[in-house]
Amino acid sequence: MLKLITDKEMREADVYTCAHSGISSTELMEQAATAFTKIFVTDISPIRHITVIAGTGNNGGDGLAIARLLRIKGYPNIQVICLDDFANASEDFTINKERLHSLKIPFETARTPEQLPQHFDVVIDAVLGSGLNRELSSFLKSSFAHINKNSQYTVSVDIPSGCSADRFTFENYEGIRADLTICFQRPKLLFTLPESSVVTKAFKFTEIGLDETYLTTIPTDYYWTDETAVQKLLHKRKAFTHKGTYGHALVVSGNTQTKGASLLTAKAALFSGAGLVTLLSEADYFPYINIYQPELMTADKDDLKILDYAKYQCIATGPGMGTDNDQRKQLLFLLQQKQPMVLDADALNLLTTDLLKQYIKQPVILTPHVKEFDRLFGKHTNWYDRIQTAKAKAKELHCVIVLKNQYTYIFNEEGKVFINATGNPAMAQGGMGDVLTGCITGFLARGYCAFYAAVVGCFVHGKAGDELAESYEVTPASVVAEQIPLTVRRLLSGGKD
Structure with a gap:
């Protein structure tokens, strides 16, 4: 860095x-x-x-x-x-x-x-x-x-x-x-x-x-995330490893009209290297999941409270989830499972600072965009003040905050700020944040600490989009997810194909 x-x-x-x-x-x-x-x-x-x-x-x-x-x-x-x-x-x-x-x-x-x-x-x-x-x-x-x-x-x-x-x-x-x-x-x-x-x-x-x-x-609190640093953080897959080595991620997301968000999150977790990815959904939706991405496992939404959460290395929730009372109860139940979590979108809209203080007992990554951040932590009139608030809140809540923007700011609980510079306007389409959530989740499942999962996930997600933008005017979210393994391979090989 x-x-x-x-x-x-x-x-x-x-x-x-x-x-x-x-x-x-x-x-x-x-x-x-x-x-x-x-x-x-x-x-x-x-x-x-x-x-x-x-x-x-x-x-x-x-x-x-x-x-x-x-x-x-x-x-x-x-x-x-x-x-x-x-x-x-x-x-x-x-x-x-x-x-x-x-x-x-x-x-x-x-x-x-x-x-x-x-x-x-x-x-x-x-x-x-x-x-x-x-x-x-x-x-x-x-x-x-x-x-x-x-x-x-x-x-x-x-x-x-x-x-x-x-x-x-x-x-x-x-x-x-x-x-x-x-x-x-x-x-x-x-x-x-x-x-x-x-x-x-x-x-x-x-x-x-x-x-x-x-x-x-x-001494400084601010760091620029460069490619050399990310290459050092990446773990190369080793001989004699298997799917269990790379962790099991649970994705709890999507609602009646927003199933795509959950699919994109789960797909990105899979393509980011998680050994197993389970998507929680209604049983009648299982066939569509299998057609879209047959490697994804499924679990019945009705079984939320009887699942064996000990077998999952992390949980991602929020994209397309909805904000009614049932979703709120679901979110609070998941927080009580004490598994590392990535909270995005509606999960952030359902939470308050007091609830975060009450329920965060495990590594948690919050991934707000600016409106979600200000709803959680108060309205700001400029970005420098917003960064200072995020530094303080990450320390207070003992969590990682990923404040999304063209230059995404990643805050750890020590108040350090890592700035991610990958990404481009070709990625400005719906579902891109869902893929970022899945990408971070994939690295979290693989055993990266919460902060490094966020740093590497943000860099790889944006870098995948940058590589695609060399050839395409627009890079849909699902295509970015599919690019992630190639991007990681290039990073591990020092930029060589």
Whole structure:
């Protein structure tokens, strides 16, 4: 997992790296510019007209180095415009300005917004960077507004100018509104919040050579779930194992008009590697289950209270279940069986915080979307506050919370937050949450602890959708479930087919 750190800590890592590796700040800047350029050239064609808008600090120095590297890489149409709003130029800015001369890249200074071009094709924003420590001047506000209005496409260096990495408010934002931001060394927690779309529509991050050993020593509650970490968490199936080795999951879900939800959950648990999956249902529905997925076992809903729950390693309930009094009684009965559980959808709608405190005596994973979360834990006006509540509730209730969004947040009972970045808009269809519930359930049945089952399940679910989205505009939930074994195989083999 990659630790996410504050802007102040990132600047301290810059200083540490230079002091302990023998590299100068100018050389580190060159590494950052090289890493930025490597991503930029994969997205932007050399035929585009590039305008680097720079300040005179180190972010501006990054911009000048990027302009030079792009020219060397065959981008002929590059100009640099420096905004004259700064008292002094940094040493690294001055060095990189001198390096531009030999390549004859046009360099101009704008002292008023009117001196900026009326239209931009591609803007590289390198004005302020992450070290913003003052209110924007009227000149910068007007210049940024002009760029936002007249740029076809804007790419920010590390962070959009005018945005603070460690302030999680977006009201009255007057900075650069980027189409893409290329961050240095780590993603920024800020950009995982849905409100951050006013700052940047998308972001990528790239290593620039900071001392990773030092970065791992910085304390944090926030972690980025990367592929390498998930590969280490995955258990490879071994010789002389059998279906009993990989656990037995019970799915209690679905109602008269929502049988599909229970089928998708059970199917995903099966395809995520559970040795056995039993679906609780009305007896007259058994033939349809056998036709849909013959590997699924069945149990009669009328036998709910006489089942031998000791034979199940975990229970999943909630998708399509319904919220009447019978379902509530059923849910409370299941909670009393003290088996590890995944609670989703209507199971969450039937619960209260007091009931959770009363009944949670075993590992439990809650998988709410935003409306379910706020119904359980109180209404929130922004996502940063919602994350803080989820941290506190996971600790208070001794459970795992999976707060679903484009970047899903996974909270453990120690208050740690793991951010999942897999998944894509092609997965925006009904039933996708049911498959996620089943995927987490499958790993829970196999013996993963609740937290790791949630971390691995979320990553694998989204990664399966990402792989499908390379070929398909839409990836239905049932297809994602069928992709899961192939995704896991690729992860276990280091990405090789």
